[in-house]
Amino acid sequence: MDAIDNLLNRVSIPRLEGPAPSADQLDILFRAALRAPDHGALRPWRFLTIQGDALYKLGQLYVQAALQDEPGLAAEKRTKLENMPLRAPLLIVAIAALQEHFKVPGSEQLIAxxxxxxxxxxxxxxxxxxxxxxxxxxxxxxxxxxxxGLSEHEQIIGFIYLGAPAKGKPVPQLEVSNFVTEWN
Ligand SMILES: Cc1cc2nc3c(=O)[nH]c(=O)nc-3n(C[C@H](O)[C@H](O)[C@H](O)COP(=O)(O)O)c2cc1C
Structure with missing residues (x-):
């Protein structure tokens, strides 16, 4: 795919199905991630992949977490939480690992x-x-x-759901002039 077409036409796909991305496809994803602009080359990120039975385990972890705040968790909510990770055949947990740095504030690391x-x-x-x-x-x-397995200085910045698109989505059309002004 042409690089500009890719930039102009990427959309999020909420409805995903199998198969999960292949090892080669995932490798490309992670190599792309590692090319992010990164002040100070701090590499303030790491990633977990979750698929197969581990998706069910994640659902159980969600339930365990919810039960701590709400011991009488309704069956409906429990089922919703259990099913959440099953919306795709593979999840990537994106983790920001911010460091104390004399020049690069945490906000810049989060952006990276x-x-x-x-x-x-x-x-x-x-x-x-x-x-x-x-x-x-x-x-x-x-x-x-x-x-x-996150440590104190780490935070989850996203659960990236990945799979084959079950249903496409139109590209939203926004007017560039609403967002761009020439300053002089
Ligand atoms: C940090 C971050 C967190 C997000 N979390 C959610 C979320 O929990 N649920 C959701 O429906 N969309 C979430 N979104 C938005 C979607 O990923 C997506 O951008 C949005 O649906 C617009 O679709 P588009 O990417 O095709 O324009 C999140 C986006 C970002 C950047």
């Missing part, structure tokens, strides 16, 4: 990690994969973070 995720979305689209960047309550939940 976000750029790494966007590079993955573009690499997914270029390879015909469907992808969607999600967060939600579980991304900010301490039990979930612990269960996924």
């Amino acid at each position: 990690a976000g750029c790494a995720v966007q590079n993955m979305l573009l690499a997914a689209h270029a390879q015909g994969l469907g992808a969607m960047w999600r967060t939600g309550d579980m991304a900010y939940n301490a039990t979930v973070k612990k269960g996924l």
Whole structure:
């Protein structure tokens, strides 16, 4: 796919199905992530891949987390949480690992990690994969973070759902002039 077409036409795909991305496709995603602009070359990111039975385990972790806040969790909510990770055959958990740095503030490191995720979305689209960047309550939940092995200085910046697009989506058309002004 032409690089500009890829940039102008990437969309998030909420409805995903199997197969999961291949090892080669994933490798390209991660190599793209590692090309994100990165002040100080701090590489303030890391990634987990979750697929197969581990998706069910993640659903159980969500339930465990929710039960801590809400011991009488309704069956409906429980099922919703269990099914959340099953919306795609593979998830990437994108983690920002911010460091104390004399020159590069945490906000810049967070932006760099976000750029790494966007590079993955573009690499997914270029390879015909469907992808969607999600967060939600579980991304900010301490039990979930612990269960996924994050340390104190790390944060989940996204659950990237990946698979084959089950249903396409039109590209939103925005007017450039609404966002761009010449300053002089
Ligand atoms: C940090 C971040 C978190 C997001 N979390 C969610 C989410 O939890 N649920 C959701 O529906 N969309 C979420 N989105 C938005 C979608 O990824 C997507 O950008 C949006 O649906 C617009 O679709 P588009 O990318 O095709 O323009 C998130 C986006 C970002 C950047």
